[in-house]
Amino acid sequence: GAGVSQSPSNKVTEKGKDVELRCDPISGHTALYWYRQRLGQGLEFLIYFQGNSAPDKSGLPSDRFSAERTGESVSTLTIQRTQQEDSAVYLCASSPRTSGETQYFGPGTRLLVL
Amino acid sequence: GENVEQHPSTLSVQEGDSAVIKCTYSDSASNYFPWYKQELGKRPQLIIDIRSNVGEKKDQRIAVTLNKTAKHFSLHITETQPEDSAVYFCAAVIIYGQNFVFGPGTRLSVLP
Numbered sequence: 001g002a003g004v005s006q007s008p009s010n011k012v013t014e015k016g017k018d019v020e021l022r023c024d025p026i027s028g029h030t031a032l033y034w035y036r037q038r039l040g041q042g043l044e045f046l047i048y049f050q051g052n053s054a055p056d057k058s059g060l061p062s063d064r065f066s067a068e069r070t071g072e073s074v075s076t077l078t079i080q081r082t083q084q085e086d087s088a089v090y091l092c093a094s095s096p097r098t099s100g101e102t103q104y105f106g107p108g109t110r111l112l113v114l
Numbered sequence: 115g116e117n118v119e120q121h122p123s124t125l126s127v128q129e130g131d132s133a134v135i136k137c138t139y140s141d142s143a144s145n146y147f148p149w150y151k152q153e154l155g156k157r158p159q160l161i162i163d164i165r166s167n168v169g170e171k172k173d174q175r176i177a178v179t180l181n182k183t184a185k186h187f188s189l190h191i192t193e194t195q196p197e198d199s200a201v202y203f204c205a206a207v208i209i210y211g212q213n214f215v216f217g218p219g220t221r222l223s224v225l226p
Contacts, residue, residue: 033214042218043158043203091157102148103214105157 002026004106006092012112013082021077021109025094030072033103035091036061043091049075082113116141118206120217127194128225135220137204138186144206147180147187152219153200161202162189165209194224 005024013019025032034046045059049069060066064082069075079086089110093103117140127133137147148163164171164178164187171178175194180187191198204217 043216045214045216093158102160102163103150103158105150105159107157 004092004094004104006090006106006109008109009107010110010112012114014114015084016081018078018080019082019111021079021090021092021111023075023077023092023094023106025073025075025092026104028072029094029096029104031095031097031101032069032075033093033095034067034075034077035093036088037091037108038088046077046090079111082111084113087111087113116144116206116208116215118204118215118217120204120220122220123218124221124223126223126225129194129196131194133189133191133194133198133222133224135189135202135204135222136186137188137206137217138184139206139215140185141206141208142182142185143208146207146209147178148205148207148214149178149189150203150205150216151200152203158203191222194222196224196226198222199224 007022011019030051032049036044036046047067048056064080067077089108091108092106095101095103120137145166149161150158151161152158162173162176162178164180169180175192177190201219201221203219205214207214
């Protein structure tokens with residue numbers, strides 16, 4: 001079946017603009033994660049959605065970052081007033097049920113803030 | 115919260131040699147330990163995982179060992195090949211907990 005998809009694949013924006021990144025998880029996966037990966041760096045956890053539970057937002061680096069998820073489907077990550085340090089690849093992953101399951105990663109959105 | 119350390123940060127081996135990457139974790143409640151491989155410009159993909167009720171798991175040239183007492187686990191790759199060159203991430207997870215905690219990654223280079 002289809003894997004995790006993300007859009008856009010690349011995004012170039014000017015400092016101060018808002019951006020919205022989209023993630024379509026694998027159908028039926030209740031858990032969804034967002035990560036940030038700076039060039040040559042590791043995976044930085046941002047936010048975790050599990051079914052209808054309140055999301056774990058503990059990884060969001062500032063109040064400029066927010067994410068939404070409608071039920072168990074699409075999620076959007078919004079970055080307001082982008083800064084150059086926001087430049088990174090934003091990866092989305094989903095898993096069938098809980099954090100004890102394999103995560104399937106999307107291809108990522110490469111964000112460049114000029 | 116959980117803290118995962120990973121060593122070494124970079125590793126170069128000759129083709130055919132073995133490679134070992136070690137991770138330590140801090141939360142004794144962690145009970146699931148996956149390893150992900152990320153090739154340059156690609157997404158991370160699971161290569162092997164182990165749960166806390168098992169001490170070792172093997173899949174062809176890849177094996178993972180877990181020492182719960184010492185809170186460390188290791189990835190072993192034997193007979194390395196150039197296509198094994200990638201960044202490897204370990205993670206420690208509490209099943210039914212909140213989030214994965216990844217290690218910082220190890221960049222493995224297999225030299226022909």
